[in-house]
Amino acid sequence: MGQPVTATFAQQEAPAGTGRGSGSGGPRPYRWSAWGFTAPGVLIVAVLLYLPFLWTTFLSFTRYNGLGSPEWAGLDNYQAMFSDPALLTSLRNTALWVAGTIIVPVGFGLLIAVLTYNMRFGAWFRLPFLIPYAISGVAVGVIWSFILQSGGALSQALDTVGVPGADSRWLLDAPLNTFVMILAAAWQASGVNALLFVIGLQSIPKEPVEAARVDGASGWRLFRSILWPMLRPLTTVVVGLSIVASLKTFDVVWVMTQGGPGRSSETLAITMYRETFVDSRYGLGGAVSVFLTVVTLTASIAYLRRQLSERKAL
Numbered sequence: 001m002g003q004p005v006t007a008t009f010a011q012q013e014a015p016a017g018t019g020r021g022s023g024s025g026g027p028r029p030y031r032w033s034a035w036g037f038t039a040p041g042v043l044i045v046a047v048l049l050y051l052p053f054l055w056t057t058f059l060s061f062t063r064y065n066g067l068g069s070p071e072w073a074g075l076d077n078y079q080a081m082f083s084d085p086a087l088l089t090s091l092r093n094t095a096l097w098v099a100g101t102i103i104v105p106v107g108f109g110l111l112i113a114v115l116t117y118n119m120r121f122g123a124w125f126r127l128p129f130l131i132p133y134a135i136s137g138v139a140v141g142v143i144w145s146f147i148l149q150s151g152g153a154l155s156q157a158l159d160t161v162g163v164p165g166a167d168s169r170w171l172l173d174a175p176l177n178t179f180v181m182i183l184a185a186a187w188q189a190s191g192v193n194a195l196l197f198v199i200g201l202q203s204i205p206k207e208p209v210e211a212a213r214v215d216g217a218s219g220w221r222l223f224r225s226i227l228w229p230m231l232r233p234l235t236t237v238v239v240g241l242s243i244v245a246s247l248k249t250f251d252v253v254w255v256m257t258q259g260g261p262g263r264s265s266e267t268l269a270i271t272m273y274r275e276t277f278v279d280s281r282y283g284l285g286g287a288v289s290v291f292l293t294v295v296t297l298t299a300s301i302a303y304l305r306r307q308l309s310e311r312k313a314l
Contacts, residue, residue: 053293060286070283077287086263087288090271093178094247097267098299100182101189101246106238108186109193110231114223116194117201126198129191137188141255144184145171148256171257174264181265185252189245193238200234201227236307243303247296268292 060077062070081087112129116122132140147153148170159166171177204227212226250269253259259266259274266274272292276285 056286056289058286059282060290062283062286064282065280066282073283077283078291080284081287081291086266086271089263090266090268093175093265094249094267094295096175096178097182097246097249098243100179101185101242101249102239104182104186105189105193106235106242108190109195109238110197110235112190112194113197113201114227117198126191126194129194131191132188133192135188137185137251138255140184140188141252144181144187144252145256148180148184172261174261177257177265181252181256184256185249189242193242196234196238197231200231204230232307236304240300240303243299244296247292247299268295 059070061072061074063073063076064070109129112126116125119125135143145152150169150172152170154170155166155168158164168176170180208230209222209226212222217225248269249267250273253265253267253270254273257265259270263271263274268288269292272285272288274285275281275288279285
């Protein structure tokens with residue numbers, strides 16, 4: 001008789017790439033198709049991200065004012081950058097932004113998520129905190145400049161109710177101006193952080209939570225022993241994104257103080273912009289840009305490695 005029925009079906013059902021000439025990576029036509037779909041995205045990233053960074057890195061070793069041809073300057077721009085006292089101010093303010101962005105919007109977002117997670121109509125309570133996220137950073141700066149300027153809305157409100165602080169120079173005294181701008185940015189970011197934490201809470205299995213409640217755990221003890229450990233993977237992502245966003249903070253600071261008065265509230269991103277587009281020192285601005293990129297990558301990698309090592313230890 002002919003071939004068994006099972007053998008016939010096996011031959012018909014066999015994948016096309018299992019025959020001779022196909023490698024372990026799958027059928028060659030499929031591999032070429034995958035490269036064809038991937039290539040446009042890789043090309044866009046290379047053109048819009050990697051090539052400009054390589055050009056900026058080159059400019060950081062030159063003297064260039066935007067006109068003519070760049071002149072090679074070696075490490076002069078880096079020496080000038082690290083000898084500038086304003087850089088130390090930018091580093092201090094950037095560090096304050098990193099710490100403040102982790103503590104305030106992440107912490108406040110987590111608090112909102114935990115308090116409204118099991119609350120009836122909790123989504124409606126979270127909505128007012130989500131609305132500012134739809135506003136651009138420039139609009140946030142304009143709104144809070146109106147509130148915090150000398151004689152502005154906040155000063156008038158404090159003076160009306162007789163609370164001390166009406167004469168405070170919120171945007172003129174350092175580091176007070178940096179602190180209030182961090183609060184302005186936190187007003188925008190807290191809502192989306194709360195939404196991310198709510199998604200994390202919804203992904204937690206109900207069985208361990210119910211078992212902990214049966215054992216008498218509630219409130220802070222339930223959060224510390226059950227909810228918080230299960231939220232750590234998501235917290236790693238939220239904090240990592242916050243670190244990157246805080247290191248490159250620009251729009252809120254530029255709109256509210258432009259790094260002033262003087263250069264007292266500058267961050268590294270403001271310094272980079274000022275040197276490049278205000279003072280037309282593209283070489284020095286490129287050096288600050290490269291330094292900011294190195295700081296961002298170092299902070300992100302160090303944080304992620306620490307989180308991954310702690311997870312392995314558990």
